[in-house]
Amino acid sequence: LTDVRQTFLEVFREVFEDDRLMIEDRQSAKDFVDWDSLRHISLIIAVEQRFRVRFATAEISRLTEPDQNIGTFLQLLTRKLEQSTP
Amino acid sequence: MSFFSLSFLLFVATLLLLFHQSRSKTFRRALLTAANVAFLLTFATTLPNFAALVAVVGLGYLALRLVRARSSSRLAAFCVTMVIASLLYLKRYDVLIVVLPERALAHTLEIVGLSYFSFKLIHMLVDAYQGVLAPVSLVGYLNYHLGFVSLVAGPIQRYNDFHQFWEEIDAGPPDGRSGLLAWNRLLNGLVKIGLLASAATLVFDLSERRAQSGEILGVVGMFYSYPAYVYFNFAGYCDIVIGAAALIGLKHQENFDRPYLARNLIDFWNRWHISLTLWIRDYVFMSSFKAVATRWPRRARAVGYALLFVSLFLAGVWHGPGRNFAAFGFVHGIGVLVCQMYVDILRGRLGRAGVQRYLASGWFRFGARALTFNYVCFSFLFFRPWVDPLMDFLARRT
Numbered sequence: 469l470t471d472v473r474q475t476f477l478e479v480f481r482e483v484f485e486d487d488r489l490m491i492e493d494r495q496s497a498k499d500f501v502d503w504d505s506l507r508h509i510s511l512i513i514a515v516e517q518r519f520r521v522r523f524a525t526a527e528i529s530r531l532t533e534p535d536q537n538i539g540t541f542l543q544l545l546t547r548k549l550e551q552s553t554p
Numbered sequence: 555m556s557f558f559s560l561s562f563l564l565f566v567a568t569l570l571l572l573f574h575q576s577r578s579k580t581f582r583r584a585l586l587t588a589a590n591v592a593f594l595l596t597f598a599t600t601l602p603n604f605a606a607l608v609a610v611v612g613l614g615y616l617a618l619r620l621v622r623a624r625s626s627s628r629l630a631a632f633c634v635t636m637v638i639a640s641l642l643y644l645k646r647y648d649v650l651i652v653v654l655p656e657r658a659l660a661h662t663l664e665i666v667g668l669s670y671f672s673f674k675l676i677h678m679l680v681d682a683y684q685g686v687l688a689p690v691s692l693v694g695y696l697n698y699h700l701g702f703v704s705l706v707a708g709p710i711q712r713y714n715d716f717h718q719f720w721e722e723i724d725a726g727p728p729d730g731r732s733g734l735l736a737w738n739r740l741l742n743g744l745v746k747i748g749l750l751a752s753a754a755t756l757v758f759d760l761s762e763r764r765a766q767s768g769e770i771l772g773v774v775g776m777f778y779s780y781p782a783y784v785y786f787n788f789a790g791y792c793d794i795v796i797g798a799a800a801l802i803g804l805k806h807q808e809n810f811d812r813p814y815l816a817r818n819l820i821d822f823w824n825r826w827h828i829s830l831t832l833w834i835r836d837y838v839f840m841s842s843f844k845a846v847a848t849r850w851p852r853r854a855r856a857v858g859y860a861l862l863f864v865s866l867f868l869a870g871v872w873h874g875p876g877r878n879f880a881a882f883g884f885v886h887g888i889g890v891l892v893c894q895m896y897v898d899i900l901r902g903r904l905g906r907a908g909v910q911r912y913l914a915s916g917w918f919r920f921g922a923r924a925l926t927f928n929y930v931c932f933s934f935l936f937f938r939p940w941v942d943p944l945m946d947f948l949a950r951r952t
Contacts, residue, residue: 501909502901504820505835506858506894509843513851524684526714528844529836 472519472549476542479514483507493539497532508532521548555596557706557794558747565593565702566740566798573802577724586697586723586802593702597666606663610640614675615695622682622690630683634676641672647875667705669872673833674699678713680837688717703799707791709809709829719804728800736800743793746786754783781934785814788827807832814930817922818897819889822930823866830869839865855898862894863887873937881936889929 481489484502497503503511512528515521523544531541555562569589573582598604617633642650645668646659665671681687690713698716699705728736761775792809799806809828816822823831843861847854870883901909912918 501906501913504894504897505839505862506843506855509840509847509858510854513844513848517848524681524686525836525841526681526684526686526712528840529832 472546473542475518476515476545479511479518483511483514491538493542494537496534496537515545519545519549521545521552523548555593557791558744562794565589566801570801574727577726579724582723583693583697583720586701587693590697590700590702590705594666594700594705597706599664602662603664606644607665610644610665610668610671611696611699614671614699615692618675618678618682618690618695621679622687625683625685627683630679633679637672637675637679641668644668645875648877667700667707670704670706670708670710671699673710673830673837673872674713676837677710677833680841681713686714688714690717694720701804703795703804703806707788708827709792709795709806710833711806711829715805715807723803725803728803733801736797738797739793739800740797743790743795743797746790746793748790751783751786751790754779754786758783777931777935780937781814781931784934784937785810814927815923816926816930817919818893818926819886819929820893820897822926823869823886823890830872834865834869838868859891859894863891866890878936878938882933885933885936889933 477489477491480491481487484500484507497508500507508531509528512523512531516523527544530536531544555565569585572585576582594607598607614637617636621630621633643654643659644661644663644665646661650659678687678690682690694717697720698711698713701716704711727733757775757779761772761779764772765776766772789810796806796808807829811825811828813822813826816825839861842864843854843858846857846861850857864887866887866889867880867883870879870881870886873879873882900912904912
């Protein structure tokens with residue numbers, strides 16, 4: 469999980485073009501002034517490509533709901549990785 | 555049956571009395587199905603209309619079963635295209651003249667809640683293809699699409715949320731406080747429609763007469779009273795259906811969040827007809843942007859701008875086949891595009907901390923809200939064809 473978290477952070481830094489960016493599980497889109505719809509999809513695409521997973525439209529949408537945050541995004545990713553592991 | 559009527563209140567009260575007589579799933583599902591059918595029949599004015607509704611809903615169910623069974627992207631795309639084509643045909647959109655003879659659009663079919671049905675079906679088809687749709691039974695499908703609490707004008711509820719309610723329909727009655735809040739919500743809606751929307755209509759009618767006699771105050775009155783009417787009428791309707799749904803344990807998404815306090819047009823659409831905005835964001839904007847940006851990442855930002863415009867344009871066109879709705883969508887598409895570009899320029903120039911300072915400034919917030927509100931009021935000029943008196947007035951002045 470540590471590797472996943474570290475790679476996840478690297479993806480965030482690439483998408484937000486900030487090498488010193490730090491993220492916490494409880495943070496969500498509203499904590500970033502530049503996390504808009506365009507950035508959200510760029511982030512999803514980058515995570516999909518880096519981890520070789522696919523998110524459904526409903527899952528991407530669910531990530532934007534008020535009770536969701538970086539922690540729940542990471543949990544969803546972990547579930548996807550577990551499902552794709554033979 | 556009108557939502558602003560004694561008969562609707564009696565309908566809800568009777569349903570509630572019966573609904574809470576038993577917690578049996580079979581009883582409650584049968585009761586709700588009967589209530590939904592009874593409510594639907596009050597809108598089925600002619601046999602052809604009813605037959606068209608049955609055909610559209612039935613074919614939708616078959617398409618859903620097929621997509622679920624085959625899991626083929628081509629089949630899913632074909633079914634979604636057919637849903638859009640039937641919506642355009644049944645709503646008599648002018649654009650079909652390109653492919654159909656004009657007389658083919660001369661039909662008189664009117665299907666209640668067709669636009670909402672189409673959007674919900676597209677969502678089901680996409681989610682079924684992607685393997686994230688909850689199990690669907692025929693009775694559940696019919697109640698989801700034809701339920702009295704969202705049949706006429708939404709909100710566009712997602713199927714999985716409805717499915718959860720349908721599975722837990724045997725839950726106990728809401729506690730005293732929740733029940734009172736639901737009734738309060740319903741009554742709030744009645745006040746919004748009966749008192750506030752009616753007052754806005756009155757102001758509008760008086761203003762229109764003044765505008766026709768050349769008074770600028772009349773034009774100003776029309777400019778602001780029509781958006782007030784639209785808001786109170788639609789938000790009132792949503793209060794009524796959200797309250798009525800809550801009384802039977804069905805939770806609907808909020809559809810309005812003080813939209814006229816939005817600080818820009820993107821913010822406005824996050825507060826106005828929220829379930830429509832989210833549907834368009836998910837199934838038009840995000841889906842197409844993701845597809846394009848995955849293939850051509852270097853052009854992602856430019857494509858994103860174009861898709862923002864297209865999405866809001868479609869939000870306008872969805873309201874109806876009239877060209878005034880296309881103009882409404884165009885005004886909002888341009889507005890959202892300019893907002894997004896402005897925000898991106900600000901971020902580039904001010905940086906993260908600078909943008910945060912900018913957003914926190916009270917003066918900027920006030921100015922942005924005033925500008926957004928007036929732009930939205932301007933866009934409502936195109937929402938119905940009452941723009942003529944304004945044009946007459948301007949013609950006389952110039």
